[in-house]
Amino acid sequence: MALYRAHVLICHGTGCASGGAPKVLEAFKEELAKKGLEKEILVIATGCHGMCEFGPIVVVYPEGTFYSQVKPSDVAEIVEEHLYKGRIVTRLLYKEPLSAQKVCHYKDIPFYGKQHRIVLSNCGYINPDNIDEYISRDGYQALGKCLVEMTPAAVIDEMKKSGLRGRGGGGFPTGMKWGFCAASPGDKKYVICNADEGDPGAFMDRSILEGDPHAVIEGMMIGGYAMGADEGYIYCRAEYPLAIKRLQTAIKNATEYGLLGEDILGTGFNFTLHIKEGAGAFVCGEETALMASIEGQRGMPRARPPFPAVKGLWGKPTNINNVETWANVPRIIVQGAECFAAMGTEKSKGTKVFALTGKVKNTGLVEVPMGITIREIVFEIGGGIIGDKKFKAVQIGGPSGGCLVDEHLDLAVDYESLTAAGAIMGSGGLVVLDEGNCMVDTAKFFLEFTQRESCGKCVPCREGTKKMLDILTRITEGKGVPEDIDRLLYLGNQIKDASLCALGGTAPNPVLTTLKYFRHEYEAHIFDKKCPAGVCQSLLRYSINTEKCIGCTKCARNCPVSCISGKVKEPHVIDQDKCIKCGACMDNCPVGAVVKG
Amino acid sequence: MVVETKQDVRSMVQEITAPWKGKHGGVIPVLQETQKKVGYLSREAMEVVSEELGVPLAELYGVATFYAQFHLKPRGRHIIRVCRGTACHVRGSGKIMDKIMSMLKVKENGTTDDLRFTLEPVACLGCCGLAPVVMIDDDTHGRLTDDEAALQKFLDQYA
Numbered sequence: 001m002a003l004y005r006a007h008v009l010i011c012h013g014t015g016c017a018s019g020g021a022p023k024v025l026e027a028f029k030e031e032l033a034k035k036g037l038e039k040e041i042l043v044i045a046t047g048c049h050g051m052c053e054f055g056p057i058v059v060v061y062p063e064g065t066f067y068s069q070v071k072p073s074d075v076a077e078i079v080e081e082h083l084y085k086g087r088i089v090t091r092l093l094y095k096e097p098l099s100a101q102k103v104c105h106y107k108d109i110p111f112y113g114k115q116h117r118i119v120l121s122n123c124g125y126i127n128p129d130n131i132d133e134y135i136s137r138d139g140y141q142a143l144g145k146c147l148v149e150m151t152p153a154a155v156i157d158e159m160k161k162s163g164l165r166g167r168g169g170g171g172f173p174t175g176m177k178w179g180f181c182a183a184s185p186g187d188k189k190y191v192i193c194n195a196d197e198g199d200p201g202a203f204m205d206r207s208i209l210e211g212d213p214h215a216v217i218e219g220m221m222i223g224g225y226a227m228g229a230d231e232g233y234i235y236c237r238a239e240y241p242l243a244i245k246r247l248q249t250a251i252k253n254a255t256e257y258g259l260l261g262e263d264i265l266g267t268g269f270n271f272t273l274h275i276k277e278g279a280g281a282f283v284c285g286e287e288t289a290l291m292a293s294i295e296g297q298r299g300m301p302r303a304r305p306p307f308p309a310v311k312g313l314w315g316k317p318t319n320i321n322n323v324e325t326w327a328n329v330p331r332i333i334v335q336g337a338e339c340f341a342a343m344g345t346e347k348s349k350g351t352k353v354f355a356l357t358g359k360v361k362n363t364g365l366v367e368v369p370m371g372i373t374i375r376e377i378v379f380e381i382g383g384g385i386i387g388d389k390k391f392k393a394v395q396i397g398g399p400s401g402g403c404l405v406d407e408h409l410d411l412a413v414d415y416e417s418l419t420a421a422g423a424i425m426g427s428g429g430l431v432v433l434d435e436g437n438c439m440v441d442t443a444k445f446f447l448e449f450t451q452r453e454s455c456g457k458c459v460p461c462r463e464g465t466k467k468m469l470d471i472l473t474r475i476t477e478g479k480g481v482p483e484d485i486d487r488l489l490y491l492g493n494q495i496k497d498a499s500l501c502a503l504g505g506t507a508p509n510p511v512l513t514t515l516k517y518f519r520h521e522y523e524a525h526i527f528d529k530k531c532p533a534g535v536c537q538s539l540l541r542y543s544i545n546t547e548k549c550i551g552c553t554k555c556a557r558n559c560p561v562s563c564i565s566g567k568v569k570e571p572h573v574i575d576q577d578k579c580i581k582c583g584a585c586m587d588n589c590p591v592g593a594v595v596k597g
Numbered sequence: 598m599v600v601e602t603k604q605d606v607r608s609m610v611q612e613i614t615a616p617w618k619g620k621h622g623g624v625i626p627v628l629q630e631t632q633k634k635v636g637y638l639s640r641e642a643m644e645v646v647s648e649e650l651g652v653p654l655a656e657l658y659g660v661a662t663f664y665a666q667f668h669l670k671p672r673g674r675h676i677i678r679v680c681r682g683t684a685c686h687v688r689g690s691g692k693i694m695d696k697i698m699s700m701l702k703v704k705e706n707g708t709t710d711d712l713r714f715t716l717e718p719v720a721c722l723g724c725c726g727l728a729p730v731v732m733i734d735d736d737t738h739g740r741l742t743d744d745e746a747a748l749q750k751f752l753d754q755y756a
Binding site: 014015017018019051052053055198199200201202203238239241276277278279280281282293294295296297298299300314355357358359363364395398429431433437442445446449453455 | 621624629663664666681682719720721727728730738739
């Protein structure tokens with residue numbers, strides 16, 4: 001490999017790429033060529049750095065200088081000042097939201113300070129399209145160790161000792177799951193990677209696949225060796241074209257290196273890997289539905305047992321793990337189970353990647369040790385609430401999850417504590433809500449999603465979620481009746497008990513937990529016909545403050561239904577019967593005389 | 598992308614199905630490829646897939662209508678996907694959807710009369726840091742507002 005005096009790493013995760021990272025990369029190449037520095041400085045497109053809010057992100061090594069929101073027009077200055085003259089471009093450094101200080105180095109940014117990046121250790125550091133860079137970071141060393149030094153049983157033992165649990169949401173111990181599949185009789189077995197990440201607000205798996213695809217591939221091969229499977233499938237959402245492209249490149253390169261295919265590393269172990277593109281059905285994240293989809297059928301879950309470990313894909317023993325679980329495997333083998341088990345809480349080991357989004361200052365991807373508190377995630381890593389509004393809740397675990405409120409801020413996050421609080425770990429979506437979010441509207445949003453995605457097999461899920469949604473819609477429109485709360489509770493519990501798969505089994509959770517912690521908001525909608533957060537449109541009322549109104553007629557001219565009357569230079573009035581509550585008057589008023597409430 | 602005659606469709610679909618004959622698991626990849634080439638899953642195309650793979654038409658129809666990705670009607674040249682994931686929802690994607698609907702005079706999942714745009718909601722595009730997000734074809738556009746002039750400028754890029 002050629003030697004370079006500096007590396008310029010440009011994030012090409014989806015966030016930064018859509019923010020213009022490819023153009024920034026082009027500009028760097030151009031500027032460096034102009035200065036004749038292209039042989040001294042290497043420009044690399046990397047996977048996600050996790051700080052999507054501040055993209056496109058550029059990191060310059062060896063110093064680790066962290067530039068945020070870099071535009072192509074900034075590149076000439078970085079090349080001239082930093083790379084040519086050695087002076088850091090302070091203007092483009094990341095500004096820490098809490099202290100408003102500029103932070104120079106990657107490692108000093110508080111967003112990363114509390115994190116413990118194991119699964120994400122390569123994301124944003126290596127070029128995901130270059131297998132050599134993965135190998136130079138101990139890549140495929142774990143595979144070699146397993147194939148040469150360890151028996152399949154020893155690999156499974158190591159996984160059991162590590163305490164790794166399924167990161168897709170269920171939290172089932174991975175070593176035990178592998179043990180079941182390994183013990184299943186049969187000469188043909190499959191391993192599957194579940195990359196059908198469909199939870200709204202979650203993008204962990206996407207970033208791992210885009211930033212470090214080889215880790216997932218290596219993990220699957222180790223699993224294949226341990227369980228006696230020689231074929232694997234990665235079932236990836238079609239909505240993730242970049243992840244699919246990077247996986248294709250990774251598989252191609254690994255095959256060329258003899259790391260995939262026949263007689264791998266001369267040990268007689270064979271393994272082939274296929275990518276299956278999903279076709280847009282959330283329920284396919286459920287393992288039996290996912291297998292049906294690979295087989296080319298409608299993706300509908302079936303009853304278990306038989307479990308996939310006994311009768312899975314095409315009737316053969318099959319093991320399914322999610323992206324993050326597979327990506328943990330090589331690290332556990334290389335660093336040892338003890339090292340992994342030393343992190344986390346008693347029953348939940350290692351780290352968890354969360355997609356931190358919503359009303360928080362630093363949105364992005366964070367990897368933290370199990371046992372960290374919600375307060376640390378939201379206020380220290382996340383930098384607190386946008387506009388310093390009041391924290392209201394975090395919605396964790398996506399449409400299957402629930403809300404955590406003030407009293408849970410110091411809860412140590414692990415599988416058990418979250419379940420006890422009425423939420424779930426889920427796949428790791430963490431959406432922060434502030435006082436401006438209506439909880440009834442939030443619950444309705446999640447239910448709309450699960451209702452639409454219900455596959456229709458079980459009546460309680462298919463019809464029940466629809467009825468619940470009707471009730472919620474009615475409540476947000478101000479037509480709720482007093483019995484509605486009891487009806488929601490009754491229906492919710494029935495749907496949970498009577499559905500076959502986890503989609504129906506968890507769909508009522510957002511409603512049930514918001515009812516538990518925010519019952520007063522439901523009551524305000526039903527009894528007082530008011531939305532305390534001012535979100536539910538039908539319950540809003542716009543009026544004009546006659547003292548402030550200057551009679552400019554702007555509101556009347558912009559009203560789409562002409563319901564505002566008044567003479568020039570005299571206070572105007574809104575006809576409440578005709579008003580459609582679009583808010584155009586409020587947006588257009590130059591003096592803030594229109595009030596909502 | 599636009600296929601003219603029935604014969605074209607037949608030979609095109611036959612080409613797509615050929616590598617999957619006698620193998621299992623081909624239904625979804627074949628339908629995906631067919632849709633990509635033909636633009637949508639026309640009755641003619643589905644009939645050829647059924648014949649070639651030996652899968653009953655009813656079963657193919659069942660699969661095609663189950664997944665959100667498949668379309669049985671012609672679609673616009675450009676697909677606008679308005680994200681309604683959680684993060685986008687709380688940052689106002691609903692208003693953007695309403696605005697684009699009124700600008701293009703289409704409903705959700707509708708196609709403009711000139712076949713220029715098809716407007717769809719999508720569960721989550723996975724770039725929540727940029728919320729609210731709209732994807733047009735393969736381009737992701739983030740941090741949008743419901744300002745009509747800005748949206749118009751942004752739609753004008755797609756002829």
